[in-house]
Amino acid sequence: MERVFNNFKKYRYLLFELTKKNIKLKYRRSYLGILWTLLEPILTAFVLTVVFVGFRKKADPTFPVYVLTGRLLYSFFSQSTKQAMKSIRSNSGMIKKVYVPKYIYPLSNILSNYIIFLISMLVLFGAIIVFKIYPTIYIFNAFIPLILLLILSLGLGLILATLAVFFRDMVYLWDVILMLVMYTSAIFYHIEDLDSKSWIFNLNPIYHIIVNFRNSVFGRPLDMNALYISLGYSVISLVIGVVIFYKKQDKFILNI
Amino acid sequence: MGKVVIKVDKIGMRFNLMEKKVDNLKEYFIKLLKNEIRYQEFWALKDISFKVNQGDRLGILGLNGAGKSTLLKIIAGVLKASEGELNIRGKIVPLLELGAGFDAQYTGVENIYLYGAVLGYPKEFINEKFNEIVEFSELGDFINVPVKNYSSGMKARLGFSIATIMDPEILILDEVLSVGDAKFRKKSEKRIMDMFDKGVTVLFVSHSIEQIRRICSRAIILDKGILVADGPVEETCNLYDEKYIGLEKAQKPKKKKKKKKKIPTEGNTDNSDSVPDANVEVSMELLPEVSNELLAETGNVLVADESIVVTQETDIK
Numbered sequence: 001m002e003r004v005f006n007n008f009k010k011y012r013y014l015l016f017e018l019t020k021k022n023i024k025l026k027y028r029r030s031y032l033g034i035l036w037t038l039l040e041p042i043l044t045a046f047v048l049t050v051v052f053v054g055f056r057k058k059a060d061p062t063f064p065v066y067v068l069t070g071r072l073l074y075s076f077f078s079q080s081t082k083q084a085m086k087s088i089r090s091n092s093g094m095i096k097k098v099y100v101p102k103y104i105y106p107l108s109n110i111l112s113n114y115i116i117f118l119i120s121m122l123v124l125f126g127a128i129i130v131f132k133i134y135p136t137i138y139i140f141n142a143f144i145p146l147i148l149l150l151i152l153s154l155g156l157g158l159i160l161a162t163l164a165v166f167f168r169d170m171v172y173l174w175d176v177i178l179m180l181v182m183y184t185s186a187i188f189y190h191i192e193d194l195d196s197k198s199w200i201f202n203l204n205p206i207y208h209i210i211v212n213f214r215n216s217v218f219g220r221p222l223d224m225n226a227l228y229i230s231l232g233y234s235v236i237s238l239v240i241g242v243v244i245f246y247k248k249q250d251k252f253i254l255n256i
Numbered sequence: 257m258g259k260v261v262i263k264v265d266k267i268g269m270r271f272n273l274m275e276k277k278v279d280n281l282k283e284y285f286i287k288l289l290k291n292e293i294r295y296q297e298f299w300a301l302k303d304i305s306f307k308v309n310q311g312d313r314l315g316i317l318g319l320n321g322a323g324k325s326t327l328l329k330i331i332a333g334v335l336k337a338s339e340g341e342l343n344i345r346g347k348i349v350p351l352l353e354l355g356a357g358f359d360a361q362y363t364g365v366e367n368i369y370l371y372g373a374v375l376g377y378p379k380e381f382i383n384e385k386f387n388e389i390v391e392f393s394e395l396g397d398f399i400n401v402p403v404k405n406y407s408s409g410m411k412a413r414l415g416f417s418i419a420t421i422m423d424p425e426i427l428i429l430d431e432v433l434s435v436g437d438a439k440f441r442k443k444s445e446k447r448i449m450d451m452f453d454k455g456v457t458v459l460f461v462s463h464s465i466e467q468i469r470r471i472c473s474r475a476i477i478l479d480k481g482i483l484v485a486d487g488p489v490e491e492t493c494n495l496y497d498e499k500y501i502g503l504e505k506a507q508k509p510k511k512k513k514k515k516k517k518k519i520p521t522e523g524n525t526d527n528s529d530s531v532p533d534a535n536v537e538v539s540m541e542l543l544p545e546v547s548n549e550l551l552a553e554t555g556n557v558l559v560a561d562e563s564i565v566v567t568q569e570t571d572i573k
Contacts, residue, residue, distance in 0.1 A: 014373035021370060025361050094357045098350060098374055099333030169281045250336040254271065255279070 022112035037120045052188040065127045070187030070210050078178045080113035084157030085164045092256040102249045106161045110154050136219035145213040148234045155237030158245040165255050205233035262308040267340035269301040300326045301481045313458040315472035317496045322478040324461045346425030360404035371418045385421045393417035429460045
């Protein structure tokens, strides 16, 4: 354990460099650069609002904020897990030549996406002001779902990275699963508007994280049931992720 | 005799070669159900034991497929041995493939920091040595250009400059003494010689026995994954010369057909049911100078071909 910790200390600068690289290269050569982190959620939330506002059964002036919260969290989740999944393969050149702790690659991908995600939160602040939502003390609860989201993405990222080394199909399979997650996360509709709540919502950790994040933003207390479910998913996925990644990491090099 | 810095104790490396590479779920489950997943064992290294003292310069000799690179990769920590124990004291810098850690989109400056971080150096240290690295690489203004626009010589020069700027205690050299043009090669050899003077421990793989004789103080011979000789450089080289090179000469007519085959890369998933044959060797590698010349020549020929094509096209127009 101590060895692992010392090793991390030695390579934390590499983690920093790789995280920086992911952020820097993401928008390099685009004219608007880092501004896209703000523009993209605005534009997609706008599109979703225009399309789906008609599905609401009653008038809802804060619907754009509702959509934006869901979309921000979901897109972080999908981007970061997808990139973490591919990280071992895309860095195979380095892994084959020089020793570095391998978890650095998925971890740096998750972290760089998280930083971009936090920057794009500025849009949410703007939207809260524009749509006149008055934050209450509950807004401070928001960090709980945000941390759970990070843990969940890291755990799943490690699991996916390990699986993707051995089975290339994971990349496609995960795309399908992500689609299912997106439609069952109530990003652009209210669950109360549905005639019956499908059992599948309970299986979706992202849905529960979004529920609690919205509760915090809209000035409501945390939903305890959703909190326990998302906490359970996050911790279990992280434990499984660390264990299988650790067990299989020496075999990576033979398969990439 | 200094203290022992590398201790290799009964190291063995086993590769499981699937008869047919399975890397998608469907095939895996079908084969699992049919109980058809079979591995073929292949020992790239078996029962290797030796010690390296501080300041030793160990040359590793062996034909292709003897397990030299596998051994170096295990010592560098890239591969994990299937069995045996490895003890290393000191900072290792592997000069295995220069510039492997570069990001093509990044500029030279950014890559210096990235590659430095890959080698495990803190930021302050790289800041301190930054100018020295740039100067040694002779890249000049190109340092601010993305690495994807570099020539291969420039990349290798930058990689060499970063990797050797630090004073490693153990240096792993895998045929990298021929970097860049003649001038830079001289400079890089001098730098490595300087390190020798400081008492660095060296592991050196080369097919050029001349180089090994010149650089190393001790040599080992690997043959099909087994350590067959260990001793002072002269004796070992002579032994290698008569035992293996002689053999090679006798086999010469076959050399064209044979391919370098050691660890089958996973890339070739197509039904290459060929099993790595430890007997398969290449003798061309024994004369790197000749093959380099050959390469340079074929390079010229290629260029010439292109110009011919171009002229033909203009003719047609």
